[in-house]
Amino acid sequence: MADLRVEVAGVSFQNPVIPASGAFGFGREYEKFYPLSELGGISVKGMTLNPKDGNPAPRIAETPMGMLNSVGLQNPGIDAFLEKELPELSKKGTRIIANVAGSTVEDCVEMIRRIEGTAVDMIELNISCPNVKQGGAAFGTSCESAAGITAAVRKATTKPLMVKLSPNVTSITDIAKAVEAEGADAVSLINTLLGMKIDINTRRPVLKNNVGGMSGPAVFPIAVRMVWQVANAVKIPVVGMGGISSGEDAIEMMMAGASAVQVGAAIFTDPYAPVKIIKGINDWLDTHGIASVSEIVGTVQPW
Amino acid sequence: MAYQQGLYPVLQKENLAKNIFSLTIYCPGIAAEAQPGQFVHLRVPAHILRRPISIAEIDRKQGTIRIIYEIRGEGTKILADLKAGDMADVLGPLGHGYTLLDSDKKCVVVGGGIGVPPLLAVAEHYGANASAIIGFRSAQAAILENDFKKAGVRTVLCTDDGTMGQKGFVTNALEKLLQSETPDLICACGPMVMLRKVTEIAKVHGIACEISLEERMACGVGACLGCACRINRNGKECVLHVCKDGPVFQGEEVVF
Numbered sequence: 001m002a003d004l005r006v007e008v009a010g011v012s013f014q015n016p017v018i019p020a021s022g023a024f025g026f027g028r029e030y031e032k033f034y035p036l037s038e039l040g041g042i043s044v045k046g047m048t049l050n051p052k053d054g055n056p057a058p059r060i061a062e063t064p065m066g067m068l069n070s071v072g073l074q075n076p077g078i079d080a081f082l083e084k085e086l087p088e089l090s091k092k093g094t095r096i097i098a099n100v101a102g103s104t105v106e107d108c109v110e111m112i113r114r115i116e117g118t119a120v121d122m123i124e125l126n127i128s129c130p131n132v133k134q135g136g137a138a139f140g141t142s143c144e145s146a147a148g149i150t151a152a153v154r155k156a157t158t159k160p161l162m163v164k165l166s167p168n169v170t171s172i173t174d175i176a177k178a179v180e181a182e183g184a185d186a187v188s189l190i191n192t193l194l195g196m197k198i199d200i201n202t203r204r205p206v207l208k209n210n211v212g213g214m215s216g217p218a219v220f221p222i223a224v225r226m227v228w229q230v231a232n233a234v235k236i237p238v239v240g241m242g243g244i245s246s247g248e249d250a251i252e253m254m255m256a257g258a259s260a261v262q263v264g265a266a267i268f269t270d271p272y273a274p275v276k277i278i279k280g281i282n283d284w285l286d287t288h289g290i291a292s293v294s295e296i297v298g299t300v301q302p303w
Numbered sequence: 304m305a306y307q308q309g310l311y312p313v314l315q316k317e318n319l320a321k322n323i324f325s326l327t328i329y330c331p332g333i334a335a336e337a338q339p340g341q342f343v344h345l346r347v348p349a350h351i352l353r354r355p356i357s358i359a360e361i362d363r364k365q366g367t368i369r370i371i372y373e374i375r376g377e378g379t380k381i382l383a384d385l386k387a388g389d390m391a392d393v394l395g396p397l398g399h400g401y402t403l404l405d406s407d408k409k410c411v412v413v414g415g416g417i418g419v420p421p422l423l424a425v426a427e428h429y430g431a432n433a434s435a436i437i438g439f440r441s442a443q444a445a446i447l448e449n450d451f452k453k454a455g456v457r458t459v460l461c462t463d464d465g466t467m468g469q470k471g472f473v474t475n476a477l478e479k480l481l482q483s484e485t486p487d488l489i490c491a492c493g494p495m496v497m498l499r500k501v502t503e504i505a506k507v508h509g510i511a512c513e514i515s516l517e518e519r520m521a522c523g524v525g526a527c528l529g530c531a532c533r534i535n536r537n538g539k540e541c542v543l544h545v546c547k548d549g550p551v552f553q554g555e556e557v558v559f
Contacts, residue, residue, distance in 0.1 A: 025526035029547075032306045032524075045528075053542045060519040060529035062352045062378070067521065074528045074542060206519075216351045245351075268521040269351045271308060271394065 231257020247280015331366030340400030415493025
């Protein structure tokens with residue numbers, strides 16, 4: 001049994017596997033499959049200051065080894081999370097990452113203030129949701145706005161601050177460096193890639209929102225490349241995600257430079273994916289005689 | 304209630320009509336918990352999203368469920384290759400099914416096309432106290448008439464083109480039936496336009512009505528919020544989810 005503990009921005013995780021925001025709700029549904037204490041942590045559904053209905057359906061489309069979603073940040077609002085979800089969730093024996101996705105800097109700062117002093121272990125500032133017209137991705141697509149919102153949020157919290165980056169940019173390393181300079185403690189990437197699927201019989205996009213965020217195994221090589229580039233460009237830890245669906249994928253992502261990983265779409269294929277990935281990581285480390293998972297982080301030997 | 308997921312053997316496969324298949328799957332744990340109107344989420348080899356398929360029959364004694372699906376796209380086309388002896392990756396039972404009144408109450412089930420299968424399990428609960436009105440495009444697409452009759456259910460079959468049973472829509476047959484009897488509950492599944500009409504008819508007659516909705520979904524358990532639908536509940540319109548809050552809703556609360 002290898003040592004699976006990792007540390008990201010001063011927060012210790014019992015293993016490096018974290019269900020990604022949007023794939024796991026607030027954990028209630030998957031608790032019917034396995035105890036949440038088996039997970040390294042949970043990145044909860046992205047939240048806004050006020051409740052949000054999200055986009056009209058259809059919100060889901062399948063693509064070759066991937067999927068598109070245009071949920072549009074449907075969520076009950078930060079107060080409902082803090083009052084109805086967090087008190088129970090914080091007793092489950094896993095780390096809680098609050099994913100904050102405001103449409104304005106002021107909204108984000110206000111949410112961060114309300115989270116301060118609660119049992120939340122870490123903030124994941126979502127500046128990369130591709131599915132909401134106002135804000136969201138808008139912050140994550142220029143260095144200036146990414147830096148601006150990071151600076152404002154940084155001042156409002158003492159909690160570890162991770163910024164979730166969009167892959168829909170010219171240079172993700174520049175954005176990563178910009179948020180690092182403004183005090184981000186970690187970055188997580190990648191959010192979904194903007195995509196589209198058309199029903200050629202009706203000549204209509206499958207998604208009512210026309211476009212949506214692509215995830216799943218099809219995006220994995222892109223995610224590995226971006227994590228590798230970002231890990232080489234910043235000093236803060238990187239949490240890697242994008243199409244991870246096996247222990248081997250997680251190992252690969254960590255070799256690229258991720259200190260921990262998040263798992264999203266794989267959970268829809270197999271609700272047990274996170275726990276199988278944890279086991280897969282452990283088995284691989286044991287097979288290769290590696291005592292601790294943190295030893296493999298960033299160990300890819302590029303040509 | 305815990306969800307169950309695993310590989311379960313397919314005991315029997317039937318081709319009910321062109322592109323429509325029936326699988327009987329041995330999954331005692333799921334069969335023990337399943338309720339009419341619930342669904343299972345089937346994994347499709349080499350695809351990342353499961354396919355939600357409604358449960359057509361539940362046999363707790365044999366430990367089996369029966370599911371019936373039509374080839375609609377790539378996923379169901381692959382699922383159509385499943386045959387007796389294969390293992391199916393099934394997650395279920397999922398969702399909120401139809402209200403089951405005491406079996407001595409009267410229930411009318413109204414189904415259109417591939418919406419008919421989940422109503423078989425409902426009708427079997429009421430047996431001779433159930434009436435079924437099932438509609439299809441044509442004789443070639445008609446399924447399950449004998450299964451309803453075998454359960455002792457008075458069955459009216461309609462086809463759009465009149466090639467089998469009565470010519471016309473199920474909603475016409477429903478209106479006619481309600482002239483002579485007043486059931487305690489109407490349960491429906493089928494195209495949205497049909498569900499809307501059934502809901503209107505039920506409202507006019509003051510009869511409770513439950514309808515099953517369909518939407519593209521990912522997780523199937525209420526986590527990803529993909530399968531949104533608009534529902535009037537507790538005096539306000541809200542966005543709920545077909546997989547967890549449904550697929551069965553009160554007809555009058557659905558925002559069409």
